[in-house]
Amino acid sequence: MRIVVVGDTLLDIDLAGHAGRLCPDGPAPVVDVQSRRERAGGAGLVATLLAQDGHDVDLVTALSDDAAADRVRSLLQRVRIHEGVLGGPTPTKMRVAADGQRIARIDEGCGQKPFPLVDESMLVPLQTADAIVVADYGRRLLEAPPLRAALETASRRVPVVWDPHSHGARPIGGAAAVTPNLSELLDLSGRDVSGLGAIATAAGRLRERWHAQSVVVTLAERGALLSDNGSAIHIGVPSAGLRIDDSCGAGDRFASALAAALAGGSSLEEAVETAVATSVAFLAAGGVAALHSTPTPSNGQHPAETAGDDESPAFALARRVRAEGGRVVAAGGCFDLLHAGHLRLLEAARSLGDCLIVCLNSDSSVRRLKGESRPVMDERDRADLLLGLSCVDAVEIFSEDTPERLLAGLRPDVWVKGSDYEAEQLPESALLRRWGGEVVTVPLQPGRSTTSLASAIAALG
Missing domain, CATH: 3.40.50.620 (HUPs)
Structure with missing residues (x-):
């Protein structure tokens, strides 16, 4: 299937090593880095996951003209990239872990949110997609009127799965599914989400506000809640005892699997069940840490x-x-x-x-x-x-x-x-x-x- 991913792309870096001493000039651990892994993040991660699933993938995004963007492009060789001009530095998120414990995240270029430039060539892939995944990371690409109009047009023909951001753009009307997590549901609805009943009420109100076909709230180890046509269905995980050590990428895995299942002809409930099972398997296998990614060059090696x-x-x-x-x-x-x-x-x-x-x-x-x-x-x-x-x-x-x-x-x-x-x-x-x-x-x-x-x-x- 040909699946188009639309959204903000970042560079994610994981540094891992051993910390056996403190800095002499302050109470901060000295991390002896033993591994460095890089991957395309945001919409780039969604595209990576779908490509690894064997789908034909196009990525519509905005990239800069800097070393981080070059690295993102090199990490997405199995994906066709249709890029606009970002107008600012490529957002980079570096996670630092010592002896298996996360100790810091260092962000670069994430505070700036210039309005990306969208041209007509970026909209062409939407016309032939079997499904579309929107990965909004709140960096304004999804605010662009031409892109929103093209997505609304496409939603009348193929399923559009919109993974929202608390500070992102309003989902287009007609989306097959909008997939906030529990934290995003709280931010976007401003309502109590302390129990399944409250979650269903908040999801239903958002579905009406956004004119979406459904809202699917991801609930980590509790599965997902589907709000569709005034009804709510809780879909639990297929096996008990799921332990989530690192939830990074779980929402991307869920949205990508949901879109692929819908494109394959599954009903909405069947597609959510598939997405839950796929996300559980993804997390059980180690999440993003287990993804195939290319080590960064070091010591002059390529x-x-x-x-x-x-x-x-x-x-x-x-x-x-x-x-x-x-x-x-x-x-x-x-x-x-x-x-x-x-x-x-x-x-x-x-x-x-x-x-x-x-x-x-x-x-x-x-x-x-x-x-x-x-x-x-x-x-x-x-x-x-x-x-x-x-x-x-x-x-x-x-x-x-x-x-x-x-x-x-x-x-x-x-x-x-x-x-x-x-x-x-x-x-x-x-x-x-x-x-x-x-x-x-x-x-x-x-x-x-x-x-x-x-x-x-x-x-x-």
């Missing part, structure tokens, strides 16, 4: 050299070949309507080393580069065709206009381009030189191009 089982196949291949003393080759492009010219270029590239990794422009990247009529084939089909070639060992999709960020991760020994480029004029040349790599151009096959092939096919119609 993620491709330090990551473990959570690497993509392309990064794992590059690391393995490099460790064996081999030569990593990469080539890039849109590869829309694969033709003989592409094949000859890729065969030549593969002959230059011990593996060939294709850096493939995502659909959104192709549209920006080639126009709204392209690509002819979506990125998954293009990747599958490339992987079907014996000369291609791995494919990695990138969403930016140029592949520099991906190349900085893969660190190939050779970057191959067609001879219609001058090697020294390519921005990649300076990048490759940083680690001793080189840019090589290979001759193109005359008369072969995707544009001419597309034109010929169009003429047949």
Whole structure:
């Protein structure tokens, strides 16, 4: 299923280590950091969870032009990102734990809440979604009128699950489900929520105020309460004795599972039951701490050299070949309507080393580069065709206009381009030189191009 996630994206960092002494200049513990894990947070976490579930995921968000935003993009390689301009620093939340005990959270850029810029290209994915999850973290993206209008239109066609924030935007009318937790319900309703009856009353009033189809209140180890058409149903956890050590991400897991179940045809009650069970399993497995995430570079090493089982196949291949003393080759492009010219270029590239990794422009990247009529084939089909070639060992999709960020991760020994480029004029040349790599151009096959092939096919119609 194709699920679109809309909302505020953050960078989450977990630092964990040992504290065996205090600072000499004050009564604060000195934490000897032993691990650092990073992940996309907020709407980025929802997108990550859905992608790991195997769904086709688009993320509509706003990002900045800073190192934290670059890191978020690199952590979301399995997600198509449609981004507006944030207009301020990327919010970063760093949780610090010592000997298993949380001792501090350090926020950067969270106090500023500039109004993000929304353009029409960000709204396009909403038109083809099977379901939409809104992850509002109170950073004003969901206040943008064009985005709200597009969401209201989409809600008439597909389920929209809105995960609200106490200081966020008002949910759109027509949402299939709004999913506050108990604390948010108290803030948003201003009513007593000390018992299930009071929770049901508050949820019902909010459902009427928001003109939502339902309000589903998440209750941690007590499950969830569904308020729908004037009735309330309490759905408990499937097993007793659930212990929640870290609830971070539980609401994101619930909303994502609820949207997927609704898109799959489940009734609202069935979908809530599924979301409760999924959230329980998520927390029982360790929550966000158990998610696959990439370690941050340290001691001058790159993620491709330090990551473990959570690497993509392309990064794992590059690391393995490099460790064996081999030569990593990469080539890039849109590869829309694969033709003989592409094949000859890729065969030549593969002959230059011990593996060939294709850096493939995502659909959104192709549209920006080639126009709204392209690509002819979506990125998954293009990747599958490339992987079907014996000369291609791995494919990695990138969403930016140029592949520099991906190349900085893969660190190939050779970057191959067609001879219609001058090697020294390519921005990649300076990048490759940083680690001793080189840019090589290979001759193109005359008369072969995707544009001419597309034109010929169009003429047949």
